[in-house]
Amino acid sequence: MLLFASSIDVVVAYKETGNRSNNVVEISKPMVKVVVVNPSTSAQRKARSWSTSRGRMFTFSSGPSREGKYLAYNGNTLVTAPYGDHWRNLRKICLLGVLSTNCLRESVGIRSDEVKQMLSKIYKCSSVGYGKVEMKSIFRDLVFNVLLRMLAGKRYFGEGVKNIEEAKRFTDIIRDVLEVATASNPADFLPVMRWIDYGGYIKRIKGLAKKSDDFLQGLIDEQRKGLSNTEDEETMISRLLSLQKSDPEYYTDETIKGLILVLLVAGTDTTSATMEWTMSLLLNNPNVMDKVQSEIDSQVGQDNLINELDIPRLPYLQNVILETLRMFPAVPLLLPHMSSRECQIGGFDVPRGTMLLVNAWAIHRDPNVWDEPTEFKPERFQNMDFDQYTLLPFGTGRRGCPGATLGNRIISLALGSLIQCYYWKRISDEEVDMTEGTGLNMPKAQPLEAVCKARTILSKIL
Numbered sequence: 001m002l003l004f005a006s007s008i009d010v011v012v013a014y015k016e017t018g019n020r021s022n023n024v025v026e027i028s029k030p031m032v033k034v035v036v037v038n039p040s041t042s043a044q045r046k047a048r049s050w051s052t053s054r055g056r057m058f059t060f061s062s063g064p065s066r067e068g069k070y071l072a073y074n075g076n077t078l079v080t081a082p083y084g085d086h087w088r089n090l091r092k093i094c095l096l097g098v099l100s101t102n103c104l105r106e107s108v109g110i111r112s113d114e115v116k117q118m119l120s121k122i123y124k125c126s127s128v129g130y131g132k133v134e135m136k137s138i139f140r141d142l143v144f145n146v147l148l149r150m151l152a153g154k155r156y157f158g159e160g161v162k163n164i165e166e167a168k169r170f171t172d173i174i175r176d177v178l179e180v181a182t183a184s185n186p187a188d189f190l191p192v193m194r195w196i197d198y199g200g201y202i203k204r205i206k207g208l209a210k211k212s213d214d215f216l217q218g219l220i221d222e223q224r225k226g227l228s229n230t231e232d233e234e235t236m237i238s239r240l241l242s243l244q245k246s247d248p249e250y251y252t253d254e255t256i257k258g259l260i261l262v263l264l265v266a267g268t269d270t271t272s273a274t275m276e277w278t279m280s281l282l283l284n285n286p287n288v289m290d291k292v293q294s295e296i297d298s299q300v301g302q303d304n305l306i307n308e309l310d311i312p313r314l315p316y317l318q319n320v321i322l323e324t325l326r327m328f329p330a331v332p333l334l335l336p337h338m339s340s341r342e343c344q345i346g347g348f349d350v351p352r353g354t355m356l357l358v359n360a361w362a363i364h365r366d367p368n369v370w371d372e373p374t375e376f377k378p379e380r381f382q383n384m385d386f387d388q389y390t391l392l393p394f395g396t397g398r399r400g401c402p403g404a405t406l407g408n409r410i411i412s413l414a415l416g417s418l419i420q421c422y423y424w425k426r427i428s429d430e431e432v433d434m435t436e437g438t439g440l441n442m443p444k445a446q447p448l449e450a451v452c453k454a455r456t457i458l459s460k461i462l
C-alpha cells in the first residue's frame with residue numbers, strides 16, 4: 001500500500017522495496033495487484049514459473065493500456081504480447097530478421113563503421129591536448145545509428161546524415177515515443193484514469209501513433225519499391241520483405257512496423273545507458289580504467305582498431321561491463337510479468353492477473369550473495385560462480401532479452417575502442433555524480449561529461 005499510495009511511480013519501487021526485510025512485497029492498488037520479488041533464493045526460483053505466463057509493458061490483465069493500444073499495435077508487439085503462439089511467432093521473426101548469429105555476423109561492418117564515426121567525432125575536440133566531450137548523446141547517437149542501419153539501412157543521428165529533413169522527422173517521432181514508452185504510467189495502476197483524457201493525453205498519443213505508423217510504413221514501402229536510398233543492402237526490412245513474398249499472412253507490414261518500433265525502444269536506452277554507467281564507474285576508478293587499457297594494449301596493440309573478434313580476448317573488460325550491469329541494471333525491475341493462473345510466491349497466495357515485478361536491482365545488491373555489494377569490484381567475476389537468478393540484467397527464461405548478445409557486442413566494441421584510442425579523465429577532481437534518475441530504464445540523473453586526449457593509434461586508423 002505504502003509504495004504507490006503517495007507516488008504512483010513504479011520506478012521508485014526498486015529502492016523502496018529492496019531495502020525492506022520482506023522478500024516479497026505486495027502492493028494493493030484499487031484495481032491492479034502488484035507483487036515485487038526481492039532478494040531470496042526461494043522467491044526467485046518460484047518466480048521462474050511466471051516466465052511462462054507473462055504480459056508486458058502496456059499489457060495488463062484488463063487489456064492493453066492506452067499507449068499500447070495506439071502506439072504498440074494494440075499490444076500485439078514482441079515486447080507487449082502475452083505469452084502464446086503470437087508472441088512465439090514474433091520472437092522467431094525477430095531472430096530471423098535481425099538478432100540471429102548469422103544476422104549479427106553479417107552486420108559486423110555496420111557496428112565497426114559507426115564506432116569509427118564516433119571516434120572521429122570525438123577526435124575533433126581532442127586531437128591536441130584534452131578536450132571535453134558530452135558522452136550521453138554520443139552513446140545514444142551511436143546505438144540509434146547501429147540499430148537503424150541493421151533494421152532499415154538508415155542513419156539519422158549525429159554528423160554525416162544525408163537526408164536531413166527525413167532524419168529530423170524521425171528524431172522528433174522517436175523522442176516522443178521513447179518518452180511515452182519509458183515513463184511509468186499512472187493509468188496502469190489506477191485504471192479509472194484510463195477513462196479520463198487528462199490534458200488531451202489520448203489525443204496526443206493517437207497523433208503520435210499515426211505519425212509513427214506513417215513513417216515506418218514509408219520505410220517499408222521505399223524498400224518494397226526498390227526506391228530506398230539506404231546505407232546498407234541487407235536489413236531486417238529487406239529480409240522480412242523477401243519472406244513476405246512467400247508467406248504474406250505471416251510476415252505482414254504491421255508485424256514489421258511493430259518490430260522496428262519495439263527493437264528501437266527496447267534496445268537504445270538500455271544499451272546507451274549501460275555504456276554511460278560503465279564509463280562513469282571507470283572515470284571514478286582510474287586504476288580500473290588503466291587496467292582495461294593495459295589489457296587492450298597487450299591483446300590488440302596500437303596498430304589496428306579493436307574489432308568484435310577481439311572481444312573474447314578481453315576478459316577484464318567483460319568483467320567491468322558485468323559489474324556495471326550488476327550495480328546499475330538498465331531495467332531495474334525487469335519488465336512486468338503477469339500471472340495467468342493462481343500461484344504461490346514466497347508464502348503469498350497470488351491471484352490470477354497479478355503483476356509481478358522482479359527487483360533485479362535489489363537482487364544484485366543482496367549482501368548474502370555479493371561481497372561488499374555497493375563496491376565496484378570487477379575482479380569479483382574472476383573467481384565467482386553466479387547463476388541466472390543472482391545476476392539477471394537481461395532477465396531470464398523464455399521472455400529474457402533477445403538482444404543481450406547484440407547489446408553486449410555494441411557496448412564492448414564501443415568502450416574498448418574509446419579506451420584503446422583515448423586517455424580519459426574526469427572534468428574536475430570531483431567524482432562523477434552516480435545519482436540514478438527516474439524512468440523505466442534507469443538513466444543517470446546527470447548526463448556524463450568527460451575529457452579525453454587522442455592516443456597515437458588514431459592517426460593510423462582515421
Ligand code: HEM
Pocket residue numbers: 056078079080091147262263264266267268270271274329330331334335336392393394395396398399400401402403404406407408
Ligand atoms: C545492455 C543492454 C540491454 C539490457 C540491459 C536489456 C535488458 C532487458 C530486460 C531486463 C528485458 C526483460 C526481461 C524480463 O523481463 O525477463 C529485456 C527484454 C527485451 N529486450 Fe533487452 N536489453 C538490452 C538490449 C537490448 C537490445 C540491443 C535489443 C534489441 C535491439 C533488446 C530487445 C529486447 C526485447 C525485444 C525484449 C522483449 C522480449 C520478450 O518479451 O520476448 N534489448 N531486455
